Amino acid sequence: MSSNHKSAIANPESLMPDHPTITVGDFVACGPARLQLHVLAGADAAVARRITAARVHKLGLALAGFAHDIHTGRVQIVGQSEIAYLNQLSSERRREVLNSGALGQIACMLVTKSPALPPELAEWAERTGVPLLQTPLVSSLAITVTTEFLQETLAPRETRHGVLLELYGVGVLIEGRSGIGKSECALDLIVRGHRLVADDLVEVRRIAPDQLLGSAPELLSEHLELRGVGIINIRDLFGVSTISGPKNIDLSIKLERWDEVKEVDRLGIDELTAEILGVRVPHFLIPVGSGRNLATLVETAVRVHLSRARGNNAAQTFVARHTASLRAPDVEAESRRVNNSELEDDREETRR
Amino acid sequence: MLERRVVIRNRLGLHARAAARLVRVANSYHSAVRLERIDGSHSADAKSILSVLMLAAGFGTELRAIVYGEDEDEAINALCTLIAEGLGEEGRQ
CATH class of the missing domain: 3.40.1390.20 (HprK N-terminal domain-like)
Known part of the structure; x- marks a missing residue:
């Protein structure tokens, strides 16, 4: 555009x-x-x-x-x-x-x-x-x-409170309560070479039945607010390659305080989705707690998303392997039982 | 410290979803929770999903729950009830 x-x-x-x-x-x-x-x-x-x-x-x-x-x-x-x-x-x-x-x-x-x-x-x-x-x-x-x-x-639109970044070509909308560390997380990701689309306010438009385009409000674009530092211009400080124009939203990540998360996904076998303007978008809920590096977590979530998009769900593969290993002892026991009964049949035959 | 013997009642054993449910309940208590195979061959931290999965506890496996901490009574009751009821699985035996 x-x-x-x-x-x-x-x-x-x-x-x-x-x-x-x-x-x-x-x-x-x-x-x-x-x-x-x-x-x-x-x-x-x-x-x-x-x-x-x-x-x-x-x-x-x-x-x-x-x-x-x-x-x-x-x-x-x-x-x-x-x-x-x-x-x-x-x-x-x-x-x-x-x-x-x-x-x-x-x-x-x-x-x-x-x-x-x-x-x-x-x-x-x-x-x-x-x-x-x-x-x-x-x-x-x-x-x-x-x-x-x-x-x-004329696309239906909505303004969301969050950060939109581009990581490995994937448009990632990071949302979460004010003060949870969205902008700080975005800064970490920018320093690692990912690109900022919009900080704080993201204008989302549904430009096709299943396509969401996110952009920064004209006035805010290229800027980011850091508590204690103030409003900074990302292009001035980090260069033109760290900012991006409007970007499709491919992935939604919600940051939530650890003690407020009701249910954390420990397995990752169910692929969650979030609804934005009636479009279902792959979704991760990441609890924020001390000792958790948000940028690394977001980066990894995006890699997982890319891997899943190519039909590879590591969690599902792992669980299938685990389930097979749970069944294995049953199979062994079953074959032992069969062998024993065969032996008994043999014995009977010998007796005759 | 409290100890109790429990038997895995659900058909599929301590499979992934069941294990996730167990870990979620264990994490809702402050007490430390361990699960051991009765023969002592394997021991797991009930608050870690991978640890619990590595128990590879199939149907009928006997386990020992060991709970230690301020809310150990509530914790051991909740966990043993959950396991006895088949870890929320439908069609248990």
Whole structure:
């Protein structure tokens, strides 16, 4: 994701709700630069009109009177074929087509490439207050770029209290009560060559049904607060390789005070998960006590996670070996019993 | 110091999950808890999961629980009850 995507979220209103929206005006101003958007008509309406859905739609059949797929709040792509279709209609028929059905509820129309537009389109846009935008890109590319941008911008989001780091390519969200040592643990990990994404506040967005993206609030990025030392800039002190941009959250680690942990996993055969924005993420609960080196523990948990992701669960293998060793004496006893009874059979035969 | 003999009643023996349950209970007391095979061939710290697993106590194995500390009464009762009841395992014999 590029930085111009982030600026679109600068609108504080769109930060708050679980399902954010973006105005058409913000989409034009802060949307992907590649789209080179400009407003053909309905600029006044664009300020307030909102895009609420990430999926874009191609107008297509709606122009022929089949408006089944027209949904509120979507961007409607108008390509060469739609314009060609409109152009071969009579002026009267064009007005009729545009005014019929559900077209008035869409967020905006996005015309791709630069075809000669029938004047009725701009007229309609001004009258109904549906902004008419234009991009020089071809439809297929415009759809991809727009969808990618909207999916990121309109993704459900949540701000979590924790630290997000990248260890061995794994995005690790470390959470726990204030004062438990999250930032100190992060510092240890940074010194060991891992990278900081966000300290204290992590903005999490669900950018796909099973994908969480975590980033630092603009103001906080690269900074970390250490009790007794104050706010430090990680890039200044440790170099550019110790900070990272937004990162997928692959693993969740909860730090909890030793005496507050109800149940510690002693075996590690059950792979725990935590739920973040409805996505299940592999999870470790690590008790914090004196003599426990948090950075080493977190580093090891990540290695275990990587190992498990490749289908290798050491705890399960160990337990299977142990269970087999428990059964072994039974098997021996059983075979002894069988042998004895065979012997007895032999004896009986000898007697006969 | 208290000592009591217990027999592993659950079908699968002192397997991983059962051992984890035992260790969790042992850790909830201040007393030191040891488990020994009755023949003295093996002895384990009941607060350490690996130690307990290394007892390799199958079904019917006789063990001696040795508990020492301020809450030894409660500890030995809790542990022996847990073991006698099959360590929370379903379908014990």
